[in-house]
Amino acid sequence: MALLTGCINTLKDNNSPLLARVHDKYLYISDIQGIVPDNSTPRDSIALIRSYVNDWVRTNVMIYQAQQNLPAGQLDFTKQLEDYRNSLIIYRYETKLIDQTLDTIVTDNDIESYYNTHSSDFExxxxxxxxxxxxxxxxxxxxxxxxxxxxxxxxxxxxxxxxxxxxxxxxxxxxxxxxxxxxxxxxxxxxxxxxxxxxxxxxxxxxxxxxxxxxxxxxxxxxIKDDISPLDFKRNDIYNIIISRRKVRLAKKVRNDIYERALKNDEFEIYYH
The missing domain is CATH 3.10.50 (Chitinase A; domain 3)
Known part of the structure; x- marks a missing residue:
């Protein structure tokens, strides 16, 4: 308790005493800056710090055991992380382009036409x-x-x-x-x-x-349930469906346009026949 009380005071003067260790990994007070709200009581602050430290220890004990017992090939996530990063980059760029060009105007005729064509989907x-x-x-x-x-x-x-x-x-x-x-x-x-x-x-x-x-x-x-829904009851849903379909079409167009532009500008080469 005295140690944790001291930790609360140390948080305020930015020193970094050691809180916990798991093998060669260390948790310092500087690592937990921000987890204790400024208006917390000493009792609440101690509870928050204790909970955080216990979770950190449990997590890192598991990580250590996994690293010791899994083959090296199962510990290399370089490709997965790179793929995930690339997916995020593409998603954010596509989202930006779509937001800039997406037509969000859906007329009553658009909604009625979709409803009439797909009425069986609206039981x-x-x-x-x-x-x-x-x-x-x-x-x-x-x-x-x-x-x-x-x-x-x-x-x-x-x-x-x-x-x-x-x-x-x-x-x-x-x-x-x-x-x-x-x-x-x-x-x-x-x-x-x-x-x-x-x-x-x-x-x-x-x-x-x-x-x-x-x-x-x-x-x-x-x-009654299983009847075809009235149009008005599904109007918002149909609007969202139409917008979603436009986004899908626009995303495909964005990818194709970027590819065709890169091809035209000789931005890539493929070395096989």
């Missing part, structure tokens, strides 16, 4: 729905008002909800255009059902009363 993995909901506390007057609103035809319902649902709710969701995961809806609304598909097919409105809250839910539309 739903879950049930989804369009729905609006309101959650209120147990208040008879407010409850009666929402009973009236949710009995209105759709042509009046949504405008009425937008007008009335301001400060008298615990929570609400009034977007009629977005598809929602039915599972996620169930995380908010305590809908209990053993058959989600059948529930969606048979219910357009539900009112749920709990000890504390009342839940009003209007289901506008739904799609």
């Amino acid at each position: 739903l993995k879950e049930n989804i729905t369009k729905a609006v909901y309101v959650i209120i506390e147990d208040d008879l007057e407010i409850e009666e008002k929402y009973d009236q609103i949710f009995s209105l035809p759709d042509s009046l319902l949504f405008d009425s909800l937008a007008y009335y649902t301001t400060t008298n709710t615990v929570s609400s969701y009034l977007d009629t255009t977005k598809w929602l995961s039915f599972y996620n809806v169930q995380q908010i609304i305590p809908i209990e059902t053993y058959n989600r598909e059948l529930f969606l097919k048979n219910n357009r409105f539900v009112k749920i009363v709990t000890d504390r809250y009342l839940y009003f839910v209007k289901f506008i539309d739904f799609k």
Whole structure:
């Protein structure tokens, strides 16, 4: 403990006493600069240093044993490191060129065309729905008002909800255009059902009363798992797919262009026929 406490003080004056040794490898205090935050308590600092030193010892004990017991051919990573370095260099340069020239504008026509061509790829993995909901506390007057609103035809319902649902709710969701995961809806609304598909097919409105809250839910539309997903539900995914494909094509073009330019400028020679 005294040694580690001294280490904390030494960290501040930049001396480098020895902390640990594994055979001919040494760990000095100067090697651990930065692992102890300036605002750490002495107890926390000691714990951090002790943990770091123990990990260092364990790691280097394993390295030593591996070096002693593996054949020399399995310890030479020169080629792998060079290959890895080259891959990183190429990746970073390609990324830079792609970022400079990539067309990131994807039109609605692009998305719709891809969706229509690949619609079979977009089978739903879950049930989804369009729905609006309101959650209120147990208040008879407010409850009666929402009973009236949710009995209105759709042509009046949504405008009425937008007008009335301001400060008298615990929570609400009034977007009629977005598809929602039915599972996620169930995380908010305590809908209990053993058959989600059948529930969606048979219910357009539900009112749920709990000890504390009342839940009003209007289901506008739904799609069942394994149905073809609506375009809007996959719009962002399709955008990302299109961009990803453009990147792949552009990366191939970049490589080919660089090769052809080098060939034209006599930058390389191949010595076989």
